[in-house]
Amino acid sequence: MGATKSKSVDLPALSSFEAKDNRLHNDRQRHRSKMKEEPETMFEKEVCLVTEMQDEEMREVEIKNRKVLLIKSNGEFSAIGHLCTHYGSPLVKGILSHGRVRCPRHGACFNIKTGDIEEYPCVDGLQSFKVEVQDGKVILSISARVLDLNKRTLDMVTRSPADKGVILLIGGGPASLVCAETLRQEGYKGRIILATKEMHFPYDRPKLSKQLDSQIENILLRKPEFYTMHGIEVLTNKEATSVNTRKRKVSFKDGTIQRYDNLLIATGSIPRMLDCPGAGLKNVCLLRTPEDANQINELAAGSNVVIIGTSFIGMEVAAFMAEKAKSVTVIGTSEVFEEQAVKFYMLDHVTELRGEDGLLKEIELAGGNVLPADICVVGIGVTPATDFLKGSRINTDSKGTIVVNEFMQTSVAKVFAAGDVTSFPLPLHKNQSVNIGHWQLAHRQGHVAAMNMQRKMIGIRTVPFFWTLCSGKSLRYAGYGAGYEEVIIQGTIDELKFVAFYIKEDKVVAVASLNYDPVVAQVAEVLALGKTISKSEAEDEDRPWLKNI
Structure with missing residues (x-):
């Protein structure tokens, strides 16, 4: 589906979007009915003897040249997909504990019986497969239909025109996406509108600094047709400018207004810009969008690259550029990348950026050094994107983050927040309020917000990863x-x-x-x-x- 851009305040009960959604829903129902009528081909294989596996053991087994993760826990056998659905890490190297397996690299967790997600980051669960014990032998049965599938999208309902409810999600990151999906998984059939000021559907932002030449179609968290299939309206280039919590309406930069029954604010953060002479020169770049990443990648080839700030983003950009730029210099405090021909200036800072004809040429440091610079990438931190909340009743702290409780509820009823914009009570920190901008946490908070929009009263119980x-x-x-x-x-x-x-x-x-x-x-x-x-x-x-x- 293309980006949906509505100029009306309240769409009719059955919009063209919803009509298309209903047609797709009916097509899926007919397809499922047909699948039920057709005999299902099953493959079976004896994969081991019961006595060959210890309790609390995992191993990869093969059936028809496909790998499956076989697990023995509490004397029972189960089998699920063998790769984490986040970045494909082998789960056999992970941690088996209390009925779930944790990815060894990024912390995502999956139920060993169902393959359902129990901790993030990821948007898909795992396939689960039938295991039986016969005469001391462990028999694995897999349908031919799912033989090639490792991951599984969890079951969801779709939009029902009879349900007049509206849930509005502001922000195009994982918090909004997971919130939308969780709502559908929990049976919510009203309208779900995801409004993002970006021109793209939700994508894997952490990849931008690790691989600056990424193309948007390769880093989307979900393909456009996914949203159509599940009745999730996505409005791109849609920037919120104010929230009226009394009337439950959000105003947007394009002049439109959208009412809501429940609201999620997940607008993320804004990169800080330098505050010194020359900060407005061309080739002084921030890294926030795929377009930013692609521009930096193009400008950096064979150029003198200066990175200001030793954040993880800065370090990742330095590592990516080490082999393609003429030189890479980082102004900060770390020496980790010295072996990669990256020059560091420790305990120093920029006093001026100088250019010719509007283009950056060199950078002067407080220590007196003047560095040649064809491009400068600024990574000196971020601020929460919450300015549009001024004048609303939604409480923010001195840093501008939205204060929420353990249920991700703000100070206003029916208004929730998730992701980088929040300060939330962390159980590991004696429930003191913290602001943590982790990708994994944004997923978890989006899930918690959705559950509590559905009155499940689920608290934020997670370990930042x-x-x-x-x-x-x-x-x-x-x-x-x-x-x-x-x-x-x-x-x-x-x-x-x-x-x-x-x-x-x-x-x-x-x-x-x-x-x-x-x-x-x-x-x-x-x-x-x-x-x-x-x-x-x-x-x-x-x-x-x-x-x-």
């Missing part, structure tokens, strides 16, 4: 380390293979690792179970805390 990959180096982080008192290191920092445990009040509050998988996922699982790791346990290289999983 972050990852990045630069120049082949895998960095993971889980927990919340603010106010940590000491760090315990295992491994070798010089060899860039170690794990760091952040300690506060004699227990682990966060963990980070470099090339040391799957320790971070293991710690995340312990914390997710509500258990703790003491300082003495963190110091013990035998990892006695693993017994808590």
Whole structure:
């Protein structure tokens, strides 16, 4: 489906969009009926003996040259897709715990019986397959129809013209997408409108800094036809300018107004710009959209690239550019990438950007150095995109983030918020309010908001999980380390293979690792179970805390 751009305040009960949606729904019903009538071909295979697998063991088995993850837990066997639906990591290397398996790299979790999502980031569950035990043998049965399928879109209802409800989602990131999908999974049949100021449907934003030449069609979280199939209206180039919570209406930059019954605000953040002479020169770039990434990629080839800021985005851009730019310089405090021919200026900052005919030519630093620069990428942090809420009754804190409770509810009834714009109570931090801009958290918060729009009263119970990959180096982080008192290191920092445990009040509050998988996922699982790791346990290289999983 193309981008939907409505000029009316309230669409008719049955719009052309909805009529098309109903036709698709009827076509799907006929297709399903036909499938039920046709005999289903099943493939069966004995994959092992019952005695060949230990309890709480996972292994990959093959049937018709396709891999499946076979699991034995509490004496019972189950089988699901073998690859995480996020980025395809092998789950056999993950963590099996209390009826679910956690991805070793990015923390997503799946139910070992159903394949359903139990933790994010991902939008699809896993296929589940029939397993039987006959005469001490484990028999795997798989339908020919799903033999090639690892992942599974969870069942959803679609739009019903009889339901006059309207849920409006502002923002085009994973929080809005997961909220919309969860609503349909939970049986909501009213209108769902996803309005984004971007020109694209929701996409995988973290990929932009890791692969600047990404094309939008390759990073979409869902294809356009998905939204049509499930009755989710997507309005692109649709920027909110104000919210009237008394009348339950949102005004947009194009002059339109949309009423709502429930509202989700998930507008994300805005990159900070430099505040110094020359900041407005051409070739001084921010990285926020696919168009930004593509422009940076084109300008950087064979050029002198200067990156301001040592955020993860800055480091990822530096790593990507190391082999294609003439030179790459980072103004910040880290030396991690020195071996990649990236020059660092530590404890320094920019005082002026100079150019000719409006184009950037060089950058002056406070320390006196003048750097040649054909392009400058600015990565000095972000601010929440909440200016449009001024004058509304929605409470924001001193930093502009929206204050929500554990149910992702704002200070106003029927208004929820999720993602980077929120400050929310984190159980790991004694339910103190925090603002964490993790991709995984945006998914989880979107899910929680949807559940509570449906009055499920589900709280935000999650362990923050972050990852990045630069120049082949895998960095993971889980927990919340603010106010940590000491760090315990295992491994070798010089060899860039170690794990760091952040300690506060004699227990682990966060963990980070470099090339040391799957320790971070293991710690995340312990914390997710509500258990703790003491300082003495963190110091013990035998990892006695693993017994808590």
